[in-house]
Amino acid sequence: MILVVANQKGGVGKTTTAVNLAASLAEKDRRVLLADLDPQGNATSGLGAVPGDPDLGSYLLGESGADEVRLGLEDLGFDLMPAGEDLLSLLAAYPGDGAAPRRLAALAQGYDYLIVDTPPSVGPLSLIALAAGDAVVVPLQAEYYALEGLAALVRTLDRVRRRQNPRLRLLGILLTMYDRRTVLARQVEAEVRKHFGERVFQAVVPRSVRLAEAPSFGLPVVHYAPGSPASWAYHAFAREVIQRVEAA
Amino acid sequence: MILVVANQKGGVGKTTTAVNLAASLAEKDRRVLLADLDPQGNATSGLGAVPGDPDLGSYLLGESGADEVRLGLEDLGFDLMPAGEDLLSLLAAYPGDGAAPRRLAALAQGYDYLIVDTPPSVGPLSLIALAAGDAVVVPLQAEYYALEGLAALVRTLDRVRRRQNPRLRLLGILLTMYDRRTVLARQVEAEVRKHFGERVFQAVVPRSVRLAEAPSFGLPVVHYAPGSPASWAYHAFAREVIQRVEAA
Ligand SMILES: Nc1ncnc2c1ncn2[C@@H]1O[C@H](COP(=O)(O)OP(=O)(O)OP(=O)(O)O)[C@@H](O)[C@H]1O
Numbered sequence: 001m002i003l004v005v006a007n008q009k010g011g012v013g014k015t016t017t018a019v020n021l022a023a024s025l026a027e028k029d030r031r032v033l034l035a036d037l038d039p040q041g042n043a044t045s046g047l048g049a050v051p052g053d054p055d056l057g058s059y060l061l062g063e064s065g066a067d068e069v070r071l072g073l074e075d076l077g078f079d080l081m082p083a084g085e086d087l088l089s090l091l092a093a094y095p096g097d098g099a100a101p102r103r104l105a106a107l108a109q110g111y112d113y114l115i116v117d118t119p120p121s122v123g124p125l126s127l128i129a130l131a132a133g134d135a136v137v138v139p140l141q142a143e144y145y146a147l148e149g150l151a152a153l154v155r156t157l158d159r160v161r162r163r164q165n166p167r168l169r170l171l172g173i174l175l176t177m178y179d180r181r182t183v184l185a186r187q188v189e190a191e192v193r194k195h196f197g198e199r200v201f202q203a204v205v206p207r208s209v210r211l212a213e214a215p216s217f218g219l220p221v222v223h224y225a226p227g228s229p230a231s232w233a234y235h236a237f238a239r240e241v242i243q244r245v246e247a248a
Numbered sequence: 249m250i251l252v253v254a255n256q257k258g259g260v261g262k263t264t265t266a267v268n269l270a271a272s273l274a275e276k277d278r279r280v281l282l283a284d285l286d287p288q289g290n291a292t293s294g295l296g297a298v299p300g301d302p303d304l305g306s307y308l309l310g311e312s313g314a315d316e317v318r319l320g321l322e323d324l325g326f327d328l329m330p331a332g333e334d335l336l337s338l339l340a341a342y343p344g345d346g347a348a349p350r351r352l353a354a355l356a357q358g359y360d361y362l363i364v365d366t367p368p369s370v371g372p373l374s375l376i377a378l379a380a381g382d383a384v385v386v387p388l389q390a391e392y393y394a395l396e397g398l399a400a401l402v403r404t405l406d407r408v409r410r411r412q413n414p415r416l417r418l419l420g421i422l423l424t425m426y427d428r429r430t431v432l433a434r435q436v437e438a439e440v441r442k443h444f445g446e447r448v449f450q451a452v453v454p455r456s457v458r459l460a461e462a463p464s465f466g467l468p469v470v471h472y473a474p475g476s477p478a479s480w481a482y483h484a485f486a487r488e489v490i491q492r493v494e495a496a
């Protein structure tokens with residue numbers, strides 16, 4: 001199962017969601033590979049790894065084998081395809097053919113879940129992920145600009161489904177950075193649940209400084225602060241992902 | 249003076265800073281034009297405007313005149329070049345020559361400040377702004393990933409200065425979404441001030457739900473909640489910008 005974590009709006013919790021979903025699924029004995037397709041390399045550094053050399057970019061360009069790039073994160077129980085400089089070369093060289101999406105999809109072999117983190121845009125790197133993916137998880141900050149961008153994102157997913165990848169579906173929308181004390185968050189939640197109904201996960205990730213702290217320790221929050229509300233929320237989210245993917 | 253608000257890290261407060269700097273400078277009797285160079289069009293919608301038709305993209309492509317695109321925001325006291333669909337055509341058609349940056353720079357005629365909001369990436373649109381700009385304001389969320397991206401951003405600015413625009417300088421770094429109760433924020437602030445010294449503005453924008461609410465009313469926070477700490481912070485920031493630009 002290839003899950004793409006995407007939203008062109010910046011700073012909505014894509015990387016935080018990709019990292020914590022990977023860690024939580026691994027704790028539930030799924031075999032998981034996390035691929036960092038963002039040149040910023042936040043998923044890579046947020047797990048305490050250094051930029052790959054070679055990296056996911058050189059694998060997608062066909063210049064390196066998967067085994068040369070892949071890192072085994074022993075104590076977290078899942079593997080990582082790290083970001084690095086070659087992602088920028090992939091961006092510059094992207095021919096738009098199906099080679100890169102095919103290579104990305106091939107990484108799923110031997111895993112239950114391949115989770116792909118993407119940059120804040122709908123540029124070539126995100127399109128490679130959407131062309132290769134089975135389903136998309138959309139983290140959504142419960143705020144005005146993020147809500148506004150949702151319609152454009154859904155149109156992009158429709159376009160990719162029509163033109164390149166007929167099996168691509170929206171697995172669900174995850175509300176993140178949710179501060180229940182604010183009217184704004186409750187309004188945005190009500191609006192999103194009205195429009196998207198069941199496609200909005202029940203789990204809601206609260207705003208929590210633990211999530212902002214965890215990357216500086218190179219750990220997912222489910223390891224950094226295992227009893228915290230943020231950790232509970234990401235475990236609840238992972239259980240819902242399993243239900244939607246495996247029960248189907 | 250052409251000020252580019254840039255940071256490839258997503259969700260750090262670029263749009264919020266561009267909109268509130270424009271509004272605050274206008275209240276201090278400066279003539280201000282805000283240009284929304286982000287296809288997401290958050291600065292445009294956050295000011296209650298609809299996507300331009302024609303928009304800033306068609307102006308930069310040379311297909312429309314500035315007067316056909318420009319909107320006068322009477323009650324806010326400044327003008328806007330709205331984002332729209334043509335920004336995506338500009339992205340697709342970007343020839344990399346100097347035409348688009350020259351047209352962007354020409355918009356500054358007749359204004360004291362041209363403020364340019366950019367998308368979360370260092371793609372063609374941000375590079376057009378950096379090639380045209382006099383100085384860059386870098387909003388920085390006081391968190392780990394944002395701090396990590398700063399070195400890459402400074403390298404990009406150096407590269408643009410060497411290759412395309414020798415007068416481009418870093419006007420300063422503005423700490424945003426600052427929650428003084430957290431150790432993380434204070435640690436990041438100490439780190440940034442140690443490395444960048446005077447180039448970090450004294451003004452610090454606190455995390456405030458007023459800033460997240462304001463765009464849904466189509467208003468900058470300095471109009472939406474004029475007595476709030478967030479509004480105070482953006483006015484203090486605007487005064488520092490004036491000192492750095494006009495006293496020099
Ligand atoms: N629920 C949360 N509560 C508080 N802080 C959070 C939460 N989720 C993420 N963060 C922090 O907010 C910032 C933005 O999150 P993150 O980097 O995961 O978003 P992103 O969508 O991946 O950003 P980009 O668009 O740049 O890729 C980070 O500093 C992260 O640590």
Ligand SMILES: Nc1ncnc2c1ncn2[C@@H]1O[C@H](COP(=O)(O)OP(=O)(O)OP(=O)(O)O)[C@@H](O)[C@H]1O
Binds near residue numbers: 367
């Ligand atoms: N100081 C603040 N306190 C609380 N919320 C804020 C603050 N500044 C901005 N926001 C809110 O945080 C979100 C991100 O801010 P904004 O959209 O301005 O960032 P950006 O850098 O322009 O994002 P992008 O990378 O997508 O362009 C928005 O919903 C905004 O309303």
Ligand SMILES: [Mg+2]
Binds near residue numbers: 014038118
């Ligand atoms: Mg990210």
Ligand SMILES: [Mg+2]
Binds near residue numbers: 262286367
């Ligand atoms: Mg923005």
